[in-house]
Amino acid sequence: MGLFNRNRGQSTAAPRTITLTKSTGPAVDRATVEQRGSVDLTKKFDKAGISLSKAGLDGIRAEAIMILDHSGSMLDDYRNGLVQTLVDRALAFTLQIDGDGKIPVLPFDSRLWPTVTVGLDNYHGVVDRDIFRPQRMGGTYLSYPLQAVLDMAKTANSPLYVVIVTDDDPTDEHDVIRLLKELKRHAVFVKVLTLVKAPFWDRMDDLTVPGLIDNLDAKRIKDPAGMSDLAFADVMVDEWSTWVELATRAGILQ
Numbered sequence: 001m002g003l004f005n006r007n008r009g010q011s012t013a014a015p016r017t018i019t020l021t022k023s024t025g026p027a028v029d030r031a032t033v034e035q036r037g038s039v040d041l042t043k044k045f046d047k048a049g050i051s052l053s054k055a056g057l058d059g060i061r062a063e064a065i066m067i068l069d070h071s072g073s074m075l076d077d078y079r080n081g082l083v084q085t086l087v088d089r090a091l092a093f094t095l096q097i098d099g100d101g102k103i104p105v106l107p108f109d110s111r112l113w114p115t116v117t118v119g120l121d122n123y124h125g126v127v128d129r130d131i132f133r134p135q136r137m138g139g140t141y142l143s144y145p146l147q148a149v150l151d152m153a154k155t156a157n158s159p160l161y162v163v164i165v166t167d168d169d170p171t172d173e174h175d176v177i178r179l180l181k182e183l184k185r186h187a188v189f190v191k192v193l194t195l196v197k198a199p200f201w202d203r204m205d206d207l208t209v210p211g212l213i214d215n216l217d218a219k220r221i222k223d224p225a226g227m228s229d230l231a232f233a234d235v236m237v238d239e240w241s242t243w244v245e246l247a248t249r250a251g252i253l254q
Contacts, residue, residue, distance in 0.1 A: 016154070016187070017252060017254050018156065018157065018158065018187035018252065018254070019157075019253075019254055020060070020061075020187075020248070020253040021060075021158070022059050022060050022061065023061065024058070024059045025049075025059060026049055027095065028095040028096075028098075030042070030046075032101075032120070033045050033095055033120070036120040036121070038124075040088075041088060041091070041092055041123070043229055044089055044092030044229045044232075044233075045092040045095050046229075047092075047228075047229035047230040047232075047233045048092055048093045048095075048096045048229075048233040048237075049096050050230060051230065051233035051234045051236065052096055052097070054234075054237075055237045055238075055240065056241055057240060057241055057244070060097060060244070061097060061098070061099060061158060061159075062098065062158055062159040062160065062161040062189070063158045063159070064090070064093070064094040064097060064098045064160075065103065065104055065106065065160060065161070066090050066103050066105045066106065066162075066163050066164075066165065067106050067108065067146070067149070067164040067165070067166075068105050068108070069108065069109070069140060069142075069166035069167060069168070070107040070108055070132075070133070070137055071108075071110075071137055071138060071167075073140075073167055073168050074137070074167055075134065077167065077195065078127065078128075078132045079134075082195075082224055083127050083131075084125070084126070084127040085224060086165050086224055087118060087123065087126060087127055088123060089224075089232050090103055090118075091103055091118055091123050092229075093236050095120075097161060098161075100119075101119050102118060103117070103118050104116070104117050105117070105118055105131065106149075108140075108141060108145045109136075109137050109138035109139055109140065110138030110139040110141055111141070111144065112144035112145055112148065113131075116130045116131055140166065140168050140169070140170050140171045141170065141171055141172050142164070142166070142170035142172065142176050143170070143172045143175035143176050146179040146183070147179060150179055150183055150186070153183065153186035153188050154186070156186075159187040159188070159247075159253065160188045161189050161191070162190045162191070163190075163191045163192075163236070164190065164192045165195070166192070166194055166195070166198070167194065167196050169198055169200035169201070170200065173200060177207070180204060180207060180216065181207070181209050181212075183215065184209050184213065184214075185212060185252075187247065187253055188215055189215050189216075189217075189240055189244075190215055190216040190217070191216075191217055191219070191235075191236060191240075192204070192216065192217070193219055193221050193224075194218060194220045194221065195220075195221060195224070196220070197220060198218075198220070201218040202218065204218060205218040212250075213243070213247060213250050213252075214243070214246070215243055215247070217238060217239040217240075219235050
């Protein structure tokens with residue numbers, strides 16, 4: 001999908017129209033999750049289904065993507081297993097909405113690290129095994145993965161559900177704002193989970209672009225490991241149904 005194309009020109013074209021698929025039930029059969037995942041993952045999967053159903057999004061399909069902060073300030077979150085917990089939760093949600101049952105994880109710091117595709121076959125210990133590089137953690141340059149997502153959005157055939165996990169405001173704020181504005185032109189919903197108080201993301205939650213719709217919801221998660229599965233799933237679903245409705249009216253979805 002041209003994931004690493006570095007064309008940075010801002011488009012002025014009309015938004016592309018993407019067909020929204022809404023079937024019934026989860027994208028991945030529950031029996032498959034039970035057989036190949038843990039009991040804990042299956043519980044998270046079930047609660048994600050309940051949250052989607054409550055919001056009228058049962059059967060909705062989208063391509064899930066995770067952008068994962070790998071900056072130095074996240075060191076303890078990696079070491080204590082919190083990041084692995086968040087990846088597990090994101091995978092459980094993905095299994096409800098994304099038919100391939102996998103979520104590409106884009107780790108970033110002062111660079112964009114290689115994408116790690118997480119699914120039922122490899123999620124156990126994937127963070128320590130394939131993502132965490134404790135001696136090579138850098139700054140918070142979020143524009144790198146956002147540019148990759150924008151490149152995907154330009155050719156995507158399904159809506160993108162992008163979850164960003166971070167504990168800080170980005171270093172490259174100007175470029176991040178530019179890219180977030182451009183993403184509003186596409187079938188992309190952005191869920192930002194901040195681990196600390198992040199004033200930048202409070203501002204981005206209210207960011208408006210004339211003629212374009214709000215596609216970003218930022219939530220502070222004070223205790224990701226201590227949240228109930230249903231509470232976390234509710235956070236993931238919040239404002240998505242509103243975006244679907246607005247995007248349909250705007251011609252981004254049909």
